Amino acid sequence: MTDPxxxxxxxxxxxxxxxxxxxxxxxxxxEYWRTFQVPYPASSGxxxxxxxxxxxxxxxxxxxxxxxxxxxx
Numbered sequence: 001m002t003d004p005x006x007x008x009x010x011x012x013x014x015x016x017x018x019x020x021x022x023x024x025x026x027x028x029x030x031e032y033w034r035t036f037q038v039p040y041p042a043s044s045g046x047x048x049x050x051x052x053x054x055x056x057x058x059x060x061x062x063x064x065x066x067x068x069x070x071x072x073x
Contacts, residue, residue, distance in 0.1 A: 002040045008033035 001007050015028040054066045 002036060004033055004036040007036045 001010065011028065011033055018026055018028070051063055051067055055061075055063055058066055060066055
């Protein structure tokens with residue numbers, strides 16, 4: 001999201017939901033949406049996690065082969 005009005009709307013909806021459901025009251029930053037008034041460059045939203053990069057570099061096909069604390073049921 002880069003449109004300031006869309007962000008403002010989303011944050012208002014999120015704050016209303018938190019107000020309705022939260023056990024601990026949180027004061028939302030009502031001015032945060034203004035940071036989106038500055039034009040942001042387009043991005044593709046691609047990210048590569050460290051674990052996946054390590055898996056690629058190690059030539060492994062399973063994340064559990066490179067995760068330091070693997071899931072054990």
